[in-house]
Amino acid sequence: xxxxxxxxxxxxxxxxxxxxxxxxxxxxxxxxxxxxxxxxxxxxxxxxxxxxxxxxxxxxxxxxxxxxxxxxxxxxxxxxxxxxxxxxxxxxxxxxxxxxxxxxxxxxxxxxxxxxxxxxxxxxxxxxxxxxxxxxxxxxxxxxxxxxxxxxxxxxxxxxxxxxxxxxxxxxxxxxxxxxxxxxxxxxxxxxxxxxxxxxxxxxxxxxxxxxxxxxxxxxxxxxxxxxxxxxxxxxxxxxxxxxxxxxxxxxxxxxxxxxxxxxxxxxxxxxxxxxxxxxxxxxxxxxxxxxxxxxxxxxxxxxxxxxxxxxxxxxxxxxxxxxxxxxxxxxxxxxxxxxxxxxxxxxxxxxxxxxxxxxxxxxxxxxxxxxxxxxxxxxxxxxxxxxxxxxxxxxxxxxxxx
Numbered sequence: 001x002x003x004x005x006x007x008x009x010x011x012x013x014x015x016x017x018x019x020x021x022x023x024x025x026x027x028x029x030x031x032x033x034x035x036x037x038x039x040x041x042x043x044x045x046x047x048x049x050x051x052x053x054x055x056x057x058x059x060x061x062x063x064x065x066x067x068x069x070x071x072x073x074x075x076x077x078x079x080x081x082x083x084x085x086x087x088x089x090x091x092x093x094x095x096x097x098x099x100x101x102x103x104x105x106x107x108x109x110x111x112x113x114x115x116x117x118x119x120x121x122x123x124x125x126x127x128x129x130x131x132x133x134x135x136x137x138x139x140x141x142x143x144x145x146x147x148x149x150x151x152x153x154x155x156x157x158x159x160x161x162x163x164x165x166x167x168x169x170x171x172x173x174x175x176x177x178x179x180x181x182x183x184x185x186x187x188x189x190x191x192x193x194x195x196x197x198x199x200x201x202x203x204x205x206x207x208x209x210x211x212x213x214x215x216x217x218x219x220x221x222x223x224x225x226x227x228x229x230x231x232x233x234x235x236x237x238x239x240x241x242x243x244x245x246x247x248x249x250x251x252x253x254x255x256x257x258x259x260x261x262x263x264x265x266x267x268x269x270x271x272x273x274x275x276x277x278x279x280x281x282x283x284x285x286x287x288x289x290x291x292x293x294x295x296x297x298x299x300x301x302x303x304x305x306x307x308x309x310x311x312x313x314x315x316x317x318x319x320x321x322x323x324x325x326x327x328x329x330x331x332x333x334x335x336x337x338x339x340x341x342x343x344x345x346x347x348x349x350x351x352x353x354x355x356x357x358x359x360x361x362x363x364x365x366x367x368x369x370x371x372x373x374x375x376x377x378x379x380x381x382x383x384x385x386x387x388x389x390x391x392x393x394x395x396x397x398x399x400x401x402x403x
Contacts, residue, residue, distance in 0.1 A: 003059055003060065003061055003062060004032040004033060004034055004059075004060060004061075004062050004067060005032060005033045005034075005035070005036050005038075005039035005057050005058065005059060005060070006030055006031065006032050006033075006039070006057070006058050006060050006067055006070070007031070007039055007042060007043050007046070007055055007056075007057060007058075008055060008056055008057075008058050009021060009053060009054065009055040010053075010054040010055065011073055011075040012024070012071055012072075012073030012074075012075060013073055013075070013077055014030045014031075014067075014070060015030070015031050015042070015046065015055075016029045016030055016031055017029055017030070017031045020077075021077055022077055023072060023073055023077060024070030024071050024072045024073065025070075025072050027066045027067050027068065027070055028066050030066075030067045030070065032060065032062070032067050035185075035186060036057060036186045036187045036193070036196065037185070037186070037196065037210075039057045040057055040196055040197055040200050041200070041210070043055055043056075043057055043197075044200055044201060044204055057193070057197075147286065147289050149286075152282060152285060152286070153278075153282055156277075156278045156279075156281040156282040156285070157274075157278045159277070159278075159281060160274050160275070160276075160277030160278035160279075160280075160281055161271075161274035161275075161277070161278065163274075163277060164270045164271070164273045164274035164277060165270060165274070167270070167273075168228045168266060168267070168270040169228050171226045171227060171228065171266065172212070172226055172227045172228075172233075172234045175224065175226045175234060175236070176214070176234070179216040179218075179224075179236065180216055180217055181214035181215070181216045181234070181236045182214055182215050182216070183212055183213070183214045184196060184213050184214060184215065191242055192215075194247065195213055195215070195237070195242070195254075196213055198250075198251050198254055199211060199213045199235055199254055199258070202251075202254055202255050202258045202343050202344070203258055203261075205343055206258050206259070206261070206262040206339070206343060207262065208230050208231055208233070208258070208261055208262050209229075209230070209231030209232060209233075211225070211227070211232070211233040211234055211235045211258075211261060212227075212232075212233070212234045212235070213235055213236070214234065214235070214236035214237075215236065215237060215238070215239060215242065216236050216237075216238055216239070217238075217239055218238035218239060218240055219238075219239070219240040220238060220240050220359070221238060221240050221241040221244060221245060221355070221356060221359050222237075222238045222240070222241060223235070223236065223237040223238065223241060223253050223254065223256075223257050224236055224257065225257035225258070225260045225261050225266075226266060227261070227266060228266065228267070228270075230261050230262065230264055230267075233261045233266075235254065235257050235258065235261070237250070237253065237254065241253065244355075244359075245352070245355060246351075248344070248345075248348045248351065249348060249351050249352040249355050250352075251344045251348065252340050252341075252344040252345070252348040252349040252351065252352040253340070253352050254344075255339065255340040255341075255342075255343035255344035255349070256336045256337060256339065256340035256349065256352075257336070258339070258340075258343065259335065259336040259337075259338070259339025259340050259343065260332070260336045260339075262339060263332065263335055263336065263339065265332045265335075265336070268328075268332070269325070269328065269329065269332070272324075272325055272328055273325055276321040276322075276324060276325055279317075279321070280314055280317045280318050280321050281314065283313070283317055284310050284311075284313035284314040284317055285310055287309060287310070287313040288305075288306045288307070288309040288310030288313060289302075289306060291305060291306070291309045292305045292306035292309065319387075322387055323386045323387060326386065326387050326388060326389055327386075329389040329390070330388065330389065330390060330391045333389075333390050333391055333396065334391065334396065334399055337349060337353070337396050337399065337400055338400075338403070340352075341400055341403070346400055346403065349400055350397055350400050350401065353393055353396055353397050353400070354393075354397060356393055357393040357394070357397070360393070
């Protein structure tokens with residue numbers, strides 16, 4: 001190993017293997033890490049225990065298993081003061097409180113998913129009961145439409161939810177392929193190091209696991225987050241955003257994306273899409289079956305009319321149902337903006353949105369399937385406004401200013 005990473009504080013002292021700050025001339029005792037991510041994780045762990053710490057991760061050489069080329073600080077290392085029993089208890093209490101908050105956040109996320117799943121199942125059961133109470137199957141049968149609605153509903157639910165969850169499980173892979181994301185495993189520049197450290201800091205503050213961090217080639221200023229697991233997500237930014245945005249604005253954009261992950265938006269959107277898919281398939285087949293039996297007088301099996309009418313019904317109902325999904329998508333953007341304002345500051349979040357507004361003339365080059373996961377989308381009016389995944393930037397800025 002020819003190079004490694006060390007942790008240095010604002011006084012130029014280095015973190016040591018025994019667990020204290022020492023001068024660079026004691027290189028044999030200086031702790032070092034082969035991978036940048038490991039050193040960053042340790043730095044943030046130290047920062048969580050000492051809020052006054054201002055440190056960074058530095059690259060150094062390695063000779064005979066010892067760091068080399070270390071600067072010697074003119075500041076003497078502090079003599080650690082012994083903690084009083086009260087201070088020790090307070091420190092332990094703070095650590096327990098932080099652990100409890102993390103567990104609570106994870107628990108709340110699981111409860112939200114279970115409640116949403118329970119609601120979806122309850123809706124399906126309720127619809128089935130209503131059909132039975134109203135005798136809808138009997139009414140259809142009397143009109144020559146022999147259809148088992150309960151079985152059809154279960155069939156459509158299986159296919160509707162399966163498609164949504166398969167898409168969710170493949171979302172990271174598809175995002176990497178469709179946007180040519182380059183995942184940063186080890187920083188090769190100051191920008192990449194800043195990006196890794198910023199995402200690490202925001203993820204820790206939001207109470208989620210460290211996401212994969214990537215950069216995708218695009219002159220448009222954009223970013224997205226995706227992934228089925230809030231503790232194993234993907235956050236990526238465009239080269240254009242990194243090049244033109246101030247660091248405070250870029251940090252706000254990253255905070256917005258971390259907000260999506262922490263809020264569980266990918267899971268919730270998938271569950272909503274699943275129930276929408278279910279009812280689109282369900283009602284399209286009822287319409288196709290009814291037309292085939294009543295109008296085309298098909299007695300056995302299905303005629304050509306059933307398939308044509310079902311496909312047309314799915315297209316029309318799918319467009320109408322998409323307005324519901326896109327309404328929720330716009331709603332979650334406001335929530336992610338709020339999360340971004342909490343993590344990065346309201347002023348910075350507003351400045352980032354204003355910068356995006358100023359660049360609206362640039363082409364939006366995220367693939368269609370990824371548009372809902374980006375921070376910006378193309379303008380729209382009329383019916384297209386109902387199918388927009390993002391609210392107008394003016395409305396988002398105004399919402400933050402009113403808080």
